[in-house]
Amino acid sequence: MAYELYYWPTIQGRGEYVRLALEDAGADYVDVARRSKAGVSAMMKMMQAKTGTPSFAPPFLVSGKITVGQTAAILLYLGGRHDLAPKTEAGRLWVHQLQLTIADFVQEVHDTHHPIGVSLYYDDQKNAAKKRSAEFRKERVPKFLGYFERLLEGGGATYLIGRKATYADLSLFQIVEGLRYAFPKYMKKYERQIPNLIALHDRVADRPNIAAYLASDRRIPFNEDGIFRRYKALDK
Amino acid sequence: MAYELYYWPTIQGRGEYVRLALEDAGADYVDVARRSKAGVSAMMKMMQAKTGTPSFAPPFLVSGKITVGQTAAILLYLGGRHDLAPKTEAGRLWVHQLQLTIADFVQEVHDTHHPIGVSLYYDDQKNAAKKRSAEFRKERVPKFLGYFERLLEGGGATYLIGRKATYADLSLFQIVEGLRYAFPKYMKKYERQIPNLIALHDRVADRPNIAAYLASDRRIPFNEDGIFRRYKALDK
Numbered sequence: 001m002a003y004e005l006y007y008w009p010t011i012q013g014r015g016e017y018v019r020l021a022l023e024d025a026g027a028d029y030v031d032v033a034r035r036s037k038a039g040v041s042a043m044m045k046m047m048q049a050k051t052g053t054p055s056f057a058p059p060f061l062v063s064g065k066i067t068v069g070q071t072a073a074i075l076l077y078l079g080g081r082h083d084l085a086p087k088t089e090a091g092r093l094w095v096h097q098l099q100l101t102i103a104d105f106v107q108e109v110h111d112t113h114h115p116i117g118v119s120l121y122y123d124d125q126k127n128a129a130k131k132r133s134a135e136f137r138k139e140r141v142p143k144f145l146g147y148f149e150r151l152l153e154g155g156g157a158t159y160l161i162g163r164k165a166t167y168a169d170l171s172l173f174q175i176v177e178g179l180r181y182a183f184p185k186y187m188k189k190y191e192r193q194i195p196n197l198i199a200l201h202d203r204v205a206d207r208p209n210i211a212a213y214l215a216s217d218r219r220i221p222f223n224e225d226g227i228f229r230r231y232k233a234l235d236k
Numbered sequence: 237m238a239y240e241l242y243y244w245p246t247i248q249g250r251g252e253y254v255r256l257a258l259e260d261a262g263a264d265y266v267d268v269a270r271r272s273k274a275g276v277s278a279m280m281k282m283m284q285a286k287t288g289t290p291s292f293a294p295p296f297l298v299s300g301k302i303t304v305g306q307t308a309a310i311l312l313y314l315g316g317r318h319d320l321a322p323k324t325e326a327g328r329l330w331v332h333q334l335q336l337t338i339a340d341f342v343q344e345v346h347d348t349h350h351p352i353g354v355s356l357y358y359d360d361q362k363n364a365a366k367k368r369s370a371e372f373r374k375e376r377v378p379k380f381l382g383y384f385e386r387l388l389e390g391g392g393a394t395y396l397i398g399r400k401a402t403y404a405d406l407s408l409f410q411i412v413e414g415l416r417y418a419f420p421k422y423m424k425k426y427e428r429q430i431p432n433l434i435a436l437h438d439r440v441a442d443r444p445n446i447a448a449y450l451a452s453d454r455r456i457p458f459n460e461d462g463i464f465r466r467y468k469a470l471d472k
Binding site for chain 1: 285286287289290291292301302304305306308309312313325326329330332333336337340343347351352353354355356361364367368371372375376380383386387389390391
């Protein structure tokens with residue numbers, strides 16, 4: 001039975017980390033809200049349920065009787081079923097921990113353009129966004145990406161945990177792609193400090209199922225409604 | 237063998253969710269960095285490792301050969317070992333998903349006093365903090381706590397998933413405690429909208445091991461270095 005993925009139909013956003021795992025695994029899935037407007041209504045209605053396992057926010061995944069939300073939890077579930085995570089408890093926890101650190105970084109990316117709040121427009125918080133982005137570029141990107149770069153150096157630099165890709169590698173690919181889109185000037189200078197991470201990015205991009213996905217219209221282009229947004233004022 | 241918990245020794249912070257689970261379980265553990273200054277040095281050194289499973293940030297837990305970081309991943313690990321989570325895959329995922337939503341909320345609490353960046357002092361971002369806190373009180377608290385309140389209503393209101401407490405219930409106790417500390421004026425008005433959540437808080441506080449912990453000097457008092465900070469300008 002095909003998985004049903006519920007996520008906003010016009011952005012990559014947090015759903016993209018799930019899409020990348022499903023695509024890499026060659027899994028049969030339906031991106032429900034992209035298929036029809038009724039899909040969006042169904043998604044909203046499922047989140048309002050009082051019983052079952054309603055999610056606070058998309059994405060969530062329906063797999064038979066299981067409905068699971070929160071990007072990292074979805075990946076934890078898929079990783080075990082599609083060989084995108086180790087089999088051992090320690091290995092599964094480690095990859096999950098890495099994914100949670102990626103999730104923290106994604107939140108910080110989001111807050112570069114929305115430091116004051118999600119209910120306000122970017123233009124109404126532009127000055128705060130400039131300040132937050134300056135700190136993001138100077139402190140936060142080097143801290144987070146430096147961490148992953150160090151792990152790749154220590155591990156021999158094929159994939160994060162060795163010779164086999166996990167969902168965390170797919171997510172790091174997306175992080176590099178997203179930063180290149182949102183902060184092109186900054187990344188042009190910064191990338192030379194993370195050669196292993198860039199090599200990992202390229203390696204993921206070359207995986208046949210990922211390459212096919214990126215070339216398809218299933219891959220939604222980056223845009224200014226998603227997490228990674230290209231605002232000139234925030235890039236230097 | 238006793239667990240070793242590594243976390244900042246002078247704050248509750250994110251480590252507190254782990255402490256609450258360990259205490260409720262009656263688990264044998266050492267709060268390493270609270271024991272000695274050498275513990276803090278050891279913690280910093282472990283995070284700098286290139287091999288093994290070094291954490292990006294505290295808290296992390298050493299359990300025999302396993303070292304696991306990220307609060308929610310630590311709780312996922314402990315939940316299975318100490319009957320603080322269901323045995324089924326679906327049940328474990330659901331409680332984990334709830335914890336990840338709590339973690340998202342904790343990040344938003346943090347950002348009320350640090351909307352521009354962690355490298356700046358509160359006083360240097362006070363105006364932005366006021367704006368962010370206004371949105372937090374008006375939009376975000378009702379959205380997050382309303383979600384958990386709805387789940388408690390739907391589930392019959394003993395604990396989140398039924399009659400047995402999980403680590404997510406312990407964490408919700410901490411959320412209510414923290415909000416009462418940081419936003420006392422606001423919570424005095426708001427609490428009447430979340431009667432089930434307040435009842436859950438009281439139920440957790442009455443659990444014998446939790447009550448004993450809260451009365452002990454192992455419980456660090458709230459202070460203005462942690463996640464929940466009492467700043468008059470942010471409370472209304």
